[in-house]
Amino acid sequence: MTILYVTAAHIISMVCWFSGLFYVVRLFIYFVEAGKKSLVEKEILQKQFLIMQRRLWYGITWPAMIATVGFGLWLVTLSHVHKEGWFHFKLLFVLPLILYHFQCGRFRRQCAKGTIETSSFKLRLFNELATLFLVMIVFTVYLKSFFNGLWGIIGLVALALLLFFMAFLYGKMKRRNSKKDKMAKKNPIEPELNEKEIRDEPIKQIDAPSDSEHNK
Numbered sequence: 147m148t149i150l151y152v153t154a155a156h157i158i159s160m161v162c163w164f165s166g167l168f169y170v171v172r173l174f175i176y177f178v179e180a181g182k183k184s185l186v187e188k189e190i191l192q193k194q195f196l197i198m199q200r201r202l203w204y205g206i207t208w209p210a211m212i213a214t215v216g217f218g219l220w221l222v223t224l225s226h227v228h229k230e231g232w233f234h235f236k237l238l239f240v241l242p243l244i245l246y247h248f249q250c251g252r253f254r255r256q257c258a259k260g261t262i263e264t265s266s267f268k269l270r271l272f273n274e275l276a277t278l279f280l281v282m283i284v285f286t287v288y289l290k291s292f293f294n295g296l297w298g299i300i301g302l303v304a305l306a307l308l309l310f311f312m313a314f315l316y317g318k319m320k321r322r323n324s325k326k327d328k329m330a331k332k333n334p335i336e337p338e339l340n341e342k343e344i345r346d347e348p349i350k351q352i353d354a355p356s357d358s359e360h361n362k
Contacts (some may be wrong), residue, residue: 149224156221159213163247164280166207169275170250173199177257178266192257201252211247232290234285241281274312 173195199314218240227233253269256262264272 149221151219152224156214156217159210159217162206162210162277163214166202166210167250167276168273169245170199170202170254171269171276172209173202174250174253174257174262175273176256176265176266177267178262178264196258199257203251203254207247207250212245215244222331230290232286236286239279239282239286243276243283246275248281 177195177199178194180195183191222228223231247262249272253262253264256264274304
């Protein structure tokens with residue numbers, strides 16, 4: 147019975163951890179993009195994003211990571227899964243995920259100091275790594291035999307290529323829309339006059355000069 151409670155706590159902690167990772171990287175992206183706005187907007191938005199980053203990081207992401215690792219180690223001691231091959235394959239994603247977590251902390255500190263130089267596009271690609279880790283960890287646990295061999299590696303590569311391709315297309319579309327907005331601001335289209343307004347507009351008549359003025 148204990149193993150069921152520990153498993154449930156491990157899964158709940160993992161969901162909270164990934165939620166924090168997904169959202170905090172989005173906040174990094176918004177922080178970087180806010181730097182391209184006007185001075186007033188930049189100060190207001192970036193200050194708010196820093197507050198949100200700090201609360202999310204220390205209120206959810208860090209505690210959830212500690213709980214996930216703690217319950218995971220407890221679960222390993224109860225189930226003895228460390229002797230199985232699929233568990234070793236799972237560690238190939240869990241260990242990089244922990245490094246991913248610390249890299250997010252590094253980005254947060256850079257945002258707080260105003261020294262972050264990573265572009266929003268690279269951060270979007272970085273955000274897809276968390277999705278890759280999540281999918282591969284869950285599939286490894288529930289499809290144990292499938293991920294014991296070559297098919298697991300092939301699936302990993304295919305999924306990674308798909309995620310990065312989607313992120314590339316999204317970034318390309320975003321840059322294209324940004325260029326259109328800039329062109330629209332540089333060349334505003336003057337509103338066309340309605341035919342009725344032109345027809346109803348009073349015609350200015352030029353008064354003919356009087357005889358006295360003509361004699362002058």
